[in-house]
Amino acid sequence: YSRPSMRGRTIFGDLVPFDKIWRTGANARTKITFSDDVSVGGNTLKAGSYAIFTKPGMNSWDVYFYTETGGGGTPASWDESKIAAQVNVPVNKLTEDVETFTITIDNLSNNGANLGMVWEKTYVWIPFEVPTEAKAKKSIEAAMGGPSANDYFSAALYYLQEDLDLNKAKEWIDKAVSMNDKAFWMTRQQSLIYAKLGDKEGAIKAAKKSLAAAQAANNGDYIKMNMDSLKEWGAM
DSSP states (O other), rough: OOOOOTTTTTTBBBOTTTTBBBOOSBBBEEEEESSSSSEEEEEOSSSSEEEEEEEEEESSSEEEEEEESSSSOOOOOHHHGEEEEEEEEOOEEEEEEEOOOEEEEEEEETTTEEEEEEEEEEEEEEEEEEOOOHHHHHHHHHHSSSOOOOHHHHHHHHHHTTTTHHHHHHHHHHHHHOOOOOHHHHHHHHHHHHHHHOOHHHHHHHHHHHHHHHHHTTTTHHHOOOOOOOOHOOOO
């Protein structure tokens, strides 16, 4: 995308009029590409490239994902049938000016993020969701055909972080640790999975094992994390 600057000008409501379609930048159309289907404002966007057009308002913006990506500026003839998704988002006012138009990817999680646009004292963002859970489960299933300790560990960690089937996470972390019992980062996550399942005794045992291995490796971060957990669980 192109990044115009303020250069002393009033932007929204002047250079960029309210309630009119804007190219959302300058020069060639601003484009975004998704490698997978995503959900934007409750709308499913198929994998592919889209031009982003907006209609700025004083209190909210309409954001359009438009299938015709070529060319510069707004279309000479606006075609509603080419709107793949449309979402209305509120305007958030900043206390300081942002000199140059900026598009951001903010508030990242395993399952989505915000597509942000900021210029002058205006900040808007469009939440979108990605099919991470379905893809991760499929990847985990494929990896389990001949899994390594790291495969088991990654699968268990994902299930823990996403609050999925913790009994399955326990099964996988136990296998990972049985294959690499010197990995203090694995026994650390084992202790957290046990704790979340309510097995305090198992959590303490795993944390002590992780602590000893972390001390042997002189890893201060894991030493502190394990000691904090052991104190929390009344074992220190």
